[in-house]
Amino acid sequence: MKTKVLIAVILLTIVIIFSKYLPQKATESNKKSNLIIISLDGLQAKHLNSYGYTLNTTPNLDAFLSQSTLFTKTISPSSWTVPTHMSIFTSMYPSEHKVINKFSDYDMKTKKGVIANLKKLSPDAVTLAEVLKNEGYATGGFTGDAGVGPQFGFDQGFDTYFETETFGGMDGSVPKAIEWLTQNKDKPFFLFLHGYDVHGQHEPKDGFDYRYVNKPYTGKYTGSKVEQGKLREEALANGGMLKMSDEDVAFWRAIYDEKINKMDLEFKSFMDQIKEMDILDNTVVMIISDHGTEFFEHKSIDHGATLYGELVNVLFAIRQPRQEEGRKVDQLVSTFDIMPTALDLLGINNPVPQQTKGANIVPALKGENVAHDIYIETDYRLYTFKRSLQTPDNWKLILTLDSGKKELYNLNDDPNELKNLIEENPEKGFELEQKLLTHIEATSGQRNASQLGCSPVYGDQCK
Numbered sequence: 001m002k003t004k005v006l007i008a009v010i011l012l013t014i015v016i017i018f019s020k021y022l023p024q025k026a027t028e029s030n031k032k033s034n035l036i037i038i039s040l041d042g043l044q045a046k047h048l049n050s051y052g053y054t055l056n057t058t059p060n061l062d063a064f065l066s067q068s069t070l071f072t073k074t075i076s077p078s079s080w081t082v083p084t085h086m087s088i089f090t091s092m093y094p095s096e097h098k099v100i101n102k103f104s105d106y107d108m109k110t111k112k113g114v115i116a117n118l119k120k121l122s123p124d125a126v127t128l129a130e131v132l133k134n135e136g137y138a139t140g141g142f143t144g145d146a147g148v149g150p151q152f153g154f155d156q157g158f159d160t161y162f163e164t165e166t167f168g169g170m171d172g173s174v175p176k177a178i179e180w181l182t183q184n185k186d187k188p189f190f191l192f193l194h195g196y197d198v199h200g201q202h203e204p205k206d207g208f209d210y211r212y213v214n215k216p217y218t219g220k221y222t223g224s225k226v227e228q229g230k231l232r233e234e235a236l237a238n239g240g241m242l243k244m245s246d247e248d249v250a251f252w253r254a255i256y257d258e259k260i261n262k263m264d265l266e267f268k269s270f271m272d273q274i275k276e277m278d279i280l281d282n283t284v285v286m287i288i289s290d291h292g293t294e295f296f297e298h299k300s301i302d303h304g305a306t307l308y309g310e311l312v313n314v315l316f317a318i319r320q321p322r323q324e325e326g327r328k329v330d331q332l333v334s335t336f337d338i339m340p341t342a343l344d345l346l347g348i349n350n351p352v353p354q355q356t357k358g359a360n361i362v363p364a365l366k367g368e369n370v371a372h373d374i375y376i377e378t379d380y381r382l383y384t385f386k387r388s389l390q391t392p393d394n395w396k397l398i399l400t401l402d403s404g405k406k407e408l409y410n411l412n413d414d415p416n417e418l419k420n421l422i423e424e425n426p427e428k429g430f431e432l433e434q435k436l437l438t439h440i441e442a443t444s445g446q447r448n449a450s451q452l453g454c455s456p457v458y459g460d461q462c463k
Contacts, residue, residue: 081147118153129157
């Protein structure tokens with residue numbers, strides 16, 4: 001009997017010693033966490049119930065946000081798609097990665113230009129996808145093309161990068177993402193999912209039913225992308241100012257809400273399918289909007305040409321594996337912070353700390369204060385060159401480099417940025433301007449605007 005026990009102990013010891021040298025099947029405890037980033041292009045945070053909006057247009061998204069950490073004061077690094085997403089993927093300011101317009105060079109005479117591409121403009125830049133791919137992750141991006149097309153370098157580091165039709169919605173990107181996930185869910189993966197569902201240049205395939213429009217609407221608009229484009233160009237041609245009736249403004253906001261409501265169903269479809277795959281318990285999910293959309297808050301329509309809150313106050317939420325209880329973080333952060341934050345959450349050392357200018361805001365998930373100054377830029381189509389600084393104590397300065405115009409807002413008293421205090425409070429204006437100029441010199445050295453011109457984004461521009 002003793003001999004049998006001794007033999008069993010010896011065999012068990014041998015198994016324990018050698019088992020660590022045998023291939024290990026991935027388990028929840030040793031498998032790397034996955035990462036999903038969902039970008040809802042053009043979604044203004046104030047149009048979400050989770051951010052205080054009165055209409056319940058996003059019950060499915062809000063339900064998910066209620067089990068996430070919701071950042072209520074998140075600022076985008078720019079006010080339109082191309083520079084913002086590249087800053088998210090690199091944690092570099094737009095003036096650093098240099099992908100600031102569709103073209104890096106454009107000839108008005110020949111109507112030809114050189115597409116702005118990350119690898120050509122910033123050859124040493126490393127993307128989040130590249131870092132994760134080097135860590136053994138499968139990487140897949142599924143997008144609505146246009147401003148996140150591969151021609152700009154957004155496919156850098158992705159094994160698979162799919163674009164639907166230009167300004168495509170999630171009804172095109174979700175099926176491809178699910179197909180890819182089905183093939184890659186058993187290995188560590190990074191999935192980037194994007195859609196233009198609420199963008200001005202996207203129209204739902206089933207048209208509009210005007211569910212939120214105050215009836216009867218007696219105005220001339222139908223909500224088409226052609227109408228929206230004409231309004232955008234009219235505003236730019238008239239110094240950023242449109243003339244619209246209150247009824248027309250309400251109509252366009254109702255169209256926007258309908259798009260948001262339809263997007264919510266696409267979001268539900270995606271979440272239902274990944275829940276069936278049983279991967280959420282080992283997946284970090286980040287949900288963002290890259291910028292907002294303006295609906296006459298400052299007498300204009302669309303986005304890109306200004307840095308007001310309706311464009312740069314964006315959705316940002318993080319759901320950690322197995323998180324069920326939601327919480328809100330009322331600290332000033334940026335989607336610019338995503339890359340270093342994601343790497344920390346995945347337990348990966350940041351290989352390019354000198355590149356990543358964003359903050360690691362993981363401590364905020366534990367209740368610590370991570371609020372910091374936020375710098376914002378736009379060189380939209382060479383129509384204007386604007387820089388902005390927003391501080392944790394809710395002061396905001398906007399400096400238009402091409403005209404020298406300065407705007408100072410106390411967001412505590414004036415959250416909609418309607419009263420410029422630059423003349424009333426020159427000391428605060430000077431303080432923030434010096435800080436902003438110091439930042440500009442450190443990142444690009446560009447204190448003055450480059451020559452104004454025209455760099456088209458859409459085919460109907462710069463004719």
